[in-house]
Amino acid sequence: MGALCALLIGAMPALAVNVYVDSTKPWIGYMNVFELPANGGGYDFGSPWATADLDANFSGTTLTLTPNDNIDRTDPIDAYWWQAPNDGTTNAAGNHTMDASMYVQDDTLAGQTVTFSGACQQNTLVAPYTSTVFIKDLAPDYSSSTSVTAPMVAGAFSLTKATLAGHHIQYGFETVGPNARTASLPALGSVVITAPGSVHVLVNPAKAWIGFMNVFELPSNGGGYDFGSAWGTADLDAHFSGAILTLTPNDNIDRTDPIDAYWWQAPNDGTTNAAGNHTMDASMYVQDDTLAGEIVTFSGNVWNNSLVTPYTSTVFIKDFVSDYSSSTTSTTPVTSGAFSISLSTSAGDHVQYGFETIGPNARTAALPSLGNAVISSNLPPAGPIISSVTANPPISIVGSNVVLTASATGSDPLTYQWRKNGVNLSGAVSPTLTLSNLATTDEGNYSVAVTDATLGQSSTGAVYLAVQNPNHLVVDPYAPYVGYMNFYAINGDGTQGSYESGEPFGTAALRTSFLNGMAVLAPNTNLWETNDANFVSGGVSVRSLEADFYIEDDNLGGQTLTFAGYCPSNSLAGTCVSSAFIEDFNAGYQLTPGEYAVTNLAPGQAFSITVSTTAGDHIQYGLRTDGPIESPDGTPDPWGGSALTSALVSVPLPTMTASRAGNVTSLSFFSENGHNYTVQYKNNLTDSTWSSLSPVTSGNGSTVTVADTTGAAVRFYRLVIQ
Numbered sequence: 001m002g003a004l005c006a007l008l009i010g011a012m013p014a015l016a017v018n019v020y021v022d023s024t025k026p027w028i029g030y031m032n033v034f035e036l037p038a039n040g041g042g043y044d045f046g047s048p049w050a051t052a053d054l055d056a057n058f059s060g061t062t063l064t065l066t067p068n069d070n071i072d073r074t075d076p077i078d079a080y081w082w083q084a085p086n087d088g089t090t091n092a093a094g095n096h097t098m099d100a101s102m103y104v105q106d107d108t109l110a111g112q113t114v115t116f117s118g119a120c121q122q123n124t125l126v127a128p129y130t131s132t133v134f135i136k137d138l139a140p141d142y143s144s145s146t147s148v149t150a151p152m153v154a155g156a157f158s159l160t161k162a163t164l165a166g167h168h169i170q171y172g173f174e175t176v177g178p179n180a181r182t183a184s185l186p187a188l189g190s191v192v193i194t195a196p197g198s199v200h201v202l203v204n205p206a207k208a209w210i211g212f213m214n215v216f217e218l219p220s221n222g223g224g225y226d227f228g229s230a231w232g233t234a235d236l237d238a239h240f241s242g243a244i245l246t247l248t249p250n251d252n253i254d255r256t257d258p259i260d261a262y263w264w265q266a267p268n269d270g271t272t273n274a275a276g277n278h279t280m281d282a283s284m285y286v287q288d289d290t291l292a293g294e295i296v297t298f299s300g301n302v303w304n305n306s307l308v309t310p311y312t313s314t315v316f317i318k319d320f321v322s323d324y325s326s327s328t329t330s331t332t333p334v335t336s337g338a339f340s341i342s343l344s345t346s347a348g349d350h351v352q353y354g355f356e357t358i359g360p361n362a363r364t365a366a367l368p369s370l371g372n373a374v375i376s377s378n379l380p381p382a383g384p385i386i387s388s389v390t391a392n393p394p395i396s397i398v399g400s401n402v403v404l405t406a407s408a409t410g411s412d413p414l415t416y417q418w419r420k421n422g423v424n425l426s427g428a429v430s431p432t433l434t435l436s437n438l439a440t441t442d443e444g445n446y447s448v449a450v451t452d453a454t455l456g457q458s459s460t461g462a463v464y465l466a467v468q469n470p471n472h473l474v475v476d477p478y479a480p481y482v483g484y485m486n487f488y489a490i491n492g493d494g495t496q497g498s499y500e501s502g503e504p505f506g507t508a509a510l511r512t513s514f515l516n517g518m519a520v521l522a523p524n525t526n527l528w529e530t531n532d533a534n535f536v537s538g539g540v541s542v543r544s545l546e547a548d549f550y551i552e553d554d555n556l557g558g559q560t561l562t563f564a565g566y567c568p569s570n571s572l573a574g575t576c577v578s579s580a581f582i583e584d585f586n587a588g589y590q591l592t593p594g595e596y597a598v599t600n601l602a603p604g605q606a607f608s609i610t611v612s613t614t615a616g617d618h619i620q621y622g623l624r625t626d627g628p629i630e631s632p633d634g635t636p637d638p639w640g641g642s643a644l645t646s647a648l649v650s651v652p653l654p655t656m657t658a659s660r661a662g663n664v665t666s667l668s669f670f671s672e673n674g675h676n677y678t679v680q681y682k683n684n685l686t687d688s689t690w691s692s693l694s695p696v697t698s699g700n701g702s703t704v705t706v707a708d709t710t711g712a713a714v715r716f717y718r719l720v721i722q
Helices: 070-074 182-188 252-256 364-370
Strands: 016-020 028-035 043-048 056-059 062-065 096-105 113-123 130-138 145-151 155-162 168-178 191-194 199-202 209-217 225-231 238-241 244-247 278-287 295-305 312-320 327-333 337-344 350-360 373-376 385-392 395-397 402-409 415-420 432-435 444-451 458-468 482-490 496-504 512-515 518-521 544-552 560-567 577-585 591-600 605-612 618-628 647-649 657-661 664-670 676-682 703-709 716-721
Touching: 016 337, 062 096, 062 168, 113 130, 113 168, 113 295, 113 337, 130 155, 145 155, 155 295, 155 337, 168 191, 209 238, 225 278, 244 278, 244 350, 278 312, 295 312, 295 350, 312 337, 327 337, 350 373, 385 444, 385 458, 402 444, 402 458, 496 544, 518 544, 518 618, 560 577, 560 618, 577 605, 577 647, 591 605, 676 703
Parallel strands: 016 113, 199 295, 395 458
Antiparallel strands: 028 043, 028 096, 056 062, 062 191, 096 168, 113 155, 113 191, 130 145, 130 168, 209 225, 209 278, 238 244, 244 373, 278 350, 295 337, 295 373, 312 327, 312 350, 385 402, 402 432, 415 444, 444 458, 482 496, 482 544, 512 518, 518 647, 544 618, 560 605, 560 647, 577 591, 577 618, 657 664, 664 703, 676 716
């Protein structure tokens, strides 16, 4: 059973994004052709068309859609397209239904809540011609789709659809009707579309926001209107903090007259037991009469709405006549995600846009339980952005100190909580975490959760801290290995010849990796280039490679190092050899005489090498594979190797000891960081399978003990390492 490294990502809310009628986008045309309804309406064919051939054309920022007369320009006498009599005039009616789609496909929108907005300046199409606006969400293979649509009618339009990650997202327009003669087009009408409104306004704290409060009786008391007056926005309660607007239930009365029975129901004991006695209709808005006569679109993003029943909040645009005696309104509920509403206003009117929050007057002490709405023109953050989590130094040595640092941005103040292997570290609540006098037991995965103050959203970043014991270096699958490739000529007998060059290589390109906690070393097949005589000639490798897979840590300089492990198997053949090494390089990366060691890996054998190093030098230890480039298909080469062979390297095999007290057997062994240990047992050696004691033990660089409670007279144990 292989080792499993899992990353758990919490479910995130879909982001919201607004798109508009924009002539600069890459608009696409597609035409589907159907039989006329009178002929059954069956589908004939479909294919991409130029948008001009649909007919759909931008003039500046204005889009005009008309019935399709492309066929009239190409083949006016074809009976497939024209009904009799076909005399070359408008007497010949179209013989097929043309379904013309003009759209933008933007797959980067997938997984987000998309709002598509614009304004229909006119729709003069005559029956049977129709035109609609749409957003479509198509499966990855285009086999199915979901959509939202609306008919094109004069005025603003705004469609919203939650889309699925990995899908194809299209938004645009669909015009349907028979193919038409060019001479007939003026009589058939058109659709004229522009960007969303003549004016687009946002949630902008720099505007002059106004507050107004209308007070009503509670619904249970008839809901009648009592009075209304201008209020300060803070008294509504509605507050901007930077670009972020927060709306809460109104507790202004609690601050002014908490014992007045007009405002509070009995019992009024000065606590949250006294419920509000009136409905507070709080409007926070901008009035801008320069918008009058325009199509106004008001957009923004609701970061969250946690208001509890009976509190509600809505977005609005209102157009009042000059004496405020009547108005037209466009509204939408304040719900999490993007919003965009539009309203055609009249010249000389009063235009307002903003938010209305309604519910009973509330006690201040009760506000935290009543929720709020958080709104901005910007998209909500997905939590604080953690730009990095680092360890300095990235590899640490027993007895040294290390500083872990998290760099994050978000809504201040940010709070921090460090964890080791998922467990909170007490008192570790700052951007930095210092670990002193390290032991091997300090190795592990260190993560930090950063939470912002505005929404309480959190993000998590992590770094793995490797802690080395110079006297006991082993293969650790979580340590930061690097790769290097040295190139050599090949002697006539297939052995490695003179050195030619070397360069850093990605570890994957070396064909060295970790599997089930063991390093797997394989001959290099990535450089098998049959068309490059520098590597392969006549189907034979002409270069020998030294693939080094190692850790470089200059902090090890000046210490006596021991690198130990075990080779469970080595099927490398011919001139291909794998080995373990320690090397000490001076400042110019020349090997320091006498300060290096290498040993070949033998199957079923342990290895241990020791080198005394010099302070200030570059220290490397790890594994390497020497041999010719080999064919990826496993074809044996003349040097006796095969691409389908490998050598395995594990940690040193520990000795497991057992002691017995009562019915409990205690099994002790030394564990290495980065590896998992499972104790297994049989009651009889003839049993077909081994059973596992649970749980699996994570290595921590120290001796661990696993207890087995059993009354069996005899039990056999073994230790499985991954």
